[in-house]
Amino acid sequence: xxxxxxxxxxxxxxxxxxxPFRPVRWLMWWGVRVFSVVFLIAVLGVLLWSVVNPPTTFYxxxxxxxxxxxxxxxxxLEEIAPVMARSAVAAEDANFCLHWGLDLDAIRTxxxxxxxxxxxxxxxxxxxxVYLWHGRSWLRKAMEAGLTPLMExxxxxxxxxxxxxxxxxxxxxxxxxxxxxxxxxxxxxxxxTATQAARxxxxxxxxxGRSASRPSNFxxxxxxxxxxxxxxxxxxxRAACFES
Numbered sequence: 001x002x003x004x005x006x007x008x009x010x011x012x013x014x015x016x017x018x019x020p021f022r023p024v025r026w027l028m029w030w031g032v033r034v035f036s037v038v039f040l041i042a043v044l045g046v047l048l049w050s051v052v053n054p055p056t057t058f059y060x061x062x063x064x065x066x067x068x069x070x071x072x073x074x075x076x077l078e079e080i081a082p083v084m085a086r087s088a089v090a091a092e093d094a095n096f097c098l099h100w101g102l103d104l105d106a107i108r109t110x111x112x113x114x115x116x117x118x119x120x121x122x123x124x125x126x127x128x129x130v131y132l133w134h135g136r137s138w139l140r141k142a143m144e145a146g147l148t149p150l151m152e153x154x155x156x157x158x159x160x161x162x163x164x165x166x167x168x169x170x171x172x173x174x175x176x177x178x179x180x181x182x183x184x185x186x187x188x189x190x191x192x193t194a195t196q197a198a199r200x201x202x203x204x205x206x207x208x209g210r211s212a213s214r215p216s217n218f219x220x221x222x223x224x225x226x227x228x229x230x231x232x233x234x235x236x237x238r239a240a241c242f243e244s
Contacts, residue, residue, distance in 0.1 A: 042147060043154075049130060049163070050155050057129050057167050060175055071183065072175040077162040077242075080177055080189045083230060084197040085161055086239050088168075090229030091201035091222075093122040097157060097241035101148035122164050123148050129167045157241040169207045170200060184213040198223040198230065 053074050056064075064070045077085065089096045095103055101123040120128075127147045132140050151160070170180035177200065181189045185196050192200070199212040202222040210219050233239045 042150060045131060046147070046151050046154050050159060054130050054163065054167065058133050059129060059169070060167070063169075063173060063175075067173045070173045070175055071179040073178045074166050074176065075178040075189055077158060077165070080165060081192040081197060082243060083194045084177055084189060084192050084200065085165065085242060086230035086234055087194075087197040087201040087226050088165060088204065089122065089161070089239065089242070090233055091198075091204060091226045092125070094229060094233060094238065096122050096161070097238050101152040102145065121148075123152055123160055126160055126164050126167070127151055130163065158244075161242045168204055170203055170212070172208050174207075180212070184211075194227055194230070195223065198227040201226050 055074075056072070060070055060072060093103065095105075099121060101121060103121050124144055127144050128134065128140070131147055132143055155163075166176040166178075168177070169175055170177070171183060174180050174183050177189045177192075180200055181187055181192055181196070184200065185192070187196075196212070199215055199219065202215070202219045203210040203212050210216065212219070215223065234243075
């Protein structure tokens with residue numbers, strides 16, 4: 001009888017070597033994932049408000065809690081006097097139709113002036129009011145700078161201005177041009193005159209310290225400048241992007 005061959009025992013599979021932990025690679029991997037999620041949320045948020053009217057903002061909610069309510073009613077741009085839109089642009093961002101959200105020339109001028117004047121465009125103000133919070137912090141400014149070009153890429157200039165006029169604060173607890181027109185002048189936003197529109201635009205940087213119905217000498221002079229500026233941007237074509 002042939003000897004039975006001894007069965008060769010199979011070598012035991014070696015346990016896979018444990019990969020060394022690389023903290024830098026781990027942080028980069030998670031950083032990319034977190035950035036992707038945040039970017040997706042930002043895109044969805046910008047897409048949503050491009051077609052849906054924001055019912056309120058963080059600042060409005062803060063003021064509503066503090067004051068026990070605010071006056072705010074949405075009105076489409078078609079129901080706002082065109083001179084009001086031109087006045088807001090002339091007062092806050094004369095090159096609104098020429099930039100992509102960040103006015104680099106205005107930023108450079110502000111830096112040269114030592115930060116004594118603002119450089120925020122209307123687009124930046126919409127991002128701050130609709131998506132972020134009020135306050136001076138590097139985090140908010142960085143988020144604002146990132147979201148503004150994204151909004152400009154998705155929204156039309158006309159939509160940006162429409163939202164701006166509907167969420168801007170014109171007096172304590174008075175938000176949007178519809179409430180402001182009735183509060184100050186007792187008329188609807190479609191009936192605003194050039195002088196009334198210029199006065200409303202003149203209070204925008206400091207709505208709690210200025211009045212459109214009881215204007216100081218400063219507001220009167222500023223309103224005259226805005227009225228001339230509104231006529232100028234209409235004549236030279238800088239209002240075309242939101243009036244076409």
